[in-house]
Every structure is written in structure tokens, then in C-alpha cells.
Amino acid sequence: GQQLNQSPQSMFIQEGEDVSMNCTSSSIFNTWLWYKQDPGEGPVLLIALYKAGELTSNGRLTAQFGITRKDSFLNISASIPSDVGIYFCAGQPRPGYSTLTFGKGTMLLVSP
Amino acid sequence: NAGVMQNPRHLVRRRGQEARLRCSPMKGHSHVYWYRQLPEEGLKFMVYLQKENIIDESGMPKERFSAEFPKEGPSILRIQQVVRGDSAAYFCASSPLALDSNQPQHFGDGTRLSIL
Numbered sequence: 001g002q003q004l005n006q007s008p009q010s011m012f013i014q015e016g017e018d019v020s021m022n023c024t025s026s027s028i029f030n031t032w033l034w035y036k037q038d039p040g041e042g043p044v045l046l047i048a049l050y051k052a053g054e055l056t057s058n059g060r061l062t063a064q065f066g067i068t069r070k071d072s073f074l075n076i077s078a079s080i081p082s083d084v085g086i087y088f089c090a091g092q093p094r095p096g097y098s099t100l101t102f103g104k105g106t107m108l109l110v111s112p
Numbered sequence: 113n114a115g116v117m118q119n120p121r122h123l124v125r126r127r128g129q130e131a132r133l134r135c136s137p138m139k140g141h142s143h144v145y146w147y148r149q150l151p152e153e154g155l156k157f158m159v160y161l162q163k164e165n166i167i168d169e170s171g172m173p174k175e176r177f178s179a180e181f182p183k184e185g186p187s188i189l190r191i192q193q194v195v196r197g198d199s200a201a202y203f204c205a206s207s208p209l210a211l212d213s214n215q216p217q218h219f220g221d222g223t224r225l226s227i228l
Contacts, residue, residue, distance in 0.1 A: 006154075033216055042116070042203050042219035043155070088154055099145060099168060100217065102154030 004029075006089050006103030013079055014111050021106040022073040023089030031092035032065050032072040033100065038085045046087075047074070079110050116141075116206050116220035117186075124226045125194050133189040133223045137206030144187045145205040145217055146172075146179060155203060161187060191225075199227045 006023045013019060023032070031050055035043035047058050049065035049072060056063055062075045072091075076083055086107050090100040117136040125131050137144050142163055147155035157171040161181035172179065176194075181187040191198055201224050205217035 004154075035219075040221070042118075042221045045216050045218060048216045090155075099157040099160055099171070100147075100155075102147075102156070104152075104154045 004089055004091060004101055004103040006106055008106055009104070010107040010109070012109045012111065015080060017079055019076040019079055019083075019108060020073060021087060021108075022071060023091075023103050024071040025091065026070070027093070028069040029091035029093055029101075030069075032063070033090045033092075034061075034063050034072070034074045035088045035090060036085045037088060037105070043088055076108075079108075081110050081112050084108060084110050116204055116218055118202075118204050118220035118223050120223060121221065122224045122226070124228060126228050127195055128193050131191040131194050131198070131225055133191075133202050133204075133225070134186045135189070135204030135206075135220060136186040137204075138208075138218055141206035141208050141218075143207045144181050145207075146187075146189050147203045147205065149201040149203060149222070158189070158202075194225075194227050196227045199225055201225075 004023050004025050033048050034046045036046055037043045046061055047056050047063040052065055052069045053067045054065040060077045065072055086105040088105045089103040116138055119134050144161045146158040148158055149155045159172045159179045160168040163181055164183050176192045178190045201222045203219050203222045205219045207217045
């Protein structure tokens, strides 16, 4: 089945630093979504991308839908302690396919 | 403006018992999706339902697992004769329309199932 490779697996950074994480696939995805999950809670949608090449921002977060439709990245600028959590990419493999494929997540730790 | 509501938040069962997980979608949402998350893993799709219909159950084990979304009431994920390997977090998501309509899925806080 479809697989998403998410990297890095974990990151430990200082408050104020910028962060970048990405997701790749060997096959085309129709939609890319980025979620954040805090311990004991469900994933919360951060950014949704629907067109190849699309660049979308949400506050300090910026995500792009790769032009090849096989990758996406998420950037967080000027990180703060509350950015700590696990970030997941998720994709819809093709139109009409109504379920999501998830990456394994990037755990972000921010030191004050 | 309640989000997706799942209960219970935590459920402990002994091997061989039944587990029932409930999910009430966001108001106005008629599409429900169930996912399972193992420790340090991403979410894995199990089943997609609309009211009174199972649309896609390709991710759900053929035995012991079943799901429903009745006309009235929450969606139920039922696991019969639970085994230790069923221990996981089970998440429900909902959307107002099918994902294909650019309507992202919104998740509940999950049910953490522990099998003794």
C-alpha cells in the first residue's frame, strides 16, 4: 500500500530556532495534510494542501505541496516551548479515495 | 461548537472480553473514520462509514472487529474477544463531506485500550 516516509524521526532544538521536517512518497498524493499531536490527545490539523506547488502559512508554520506531488515539507519559525509534540504528515493517495495515509511522525522537543 | 467526542478515554479489558468504543462526530458531519495508533507509530486507517453504511473497511481485521454508524447515535467500533495485540489508541475522525471534496478530517482525542 501507500507509504509516507517522514523525517527526521525526532528533533531537539533551542527555543527561537527554526525547524524543518518533510515527508516523501514513492507515489503521487492528491492532498497533503500536516497534523500535530500532543501527549494523550488526538491529532490537530495545522495546514491542508490541495494543489501541487501550493505554499500555505498558518502563523509561524509554513507548508508546501511538492511540485512532483510526492513530497511536502513543514517549517516552523522561531520555535517556542509549546511547539513540543509529534508532527504527522498525512496524504490522500488519489481522488475519490477518502482515507488518509499517515507518516510515522517527527517528535519535536524545544528547550527553553 | 463541540469537536469529535470519543468515549471512553481509557478502557481496560481482560483477554477474551469485548471492547466498545464510541464516537460522536462534529455537528453537521456525516462521514466518520476510525484509525488505530500503536506506540511510536502513525495512525493506520481501519474503516470509513457514512450514516448506516460502511464505505471502506479495507483496513479493519476480518475477524473480531466490526463498526457501525447508525441513523441515530454515535459510531461504534466493536472488538470481540480482545487479545493483547489489540492494545492501542483508537482515534475517530469526521468530515462534513467526503475527503475528496477538500474537507479535511478532524480527530477526537482517542480511546486508549489496554488489554490485561
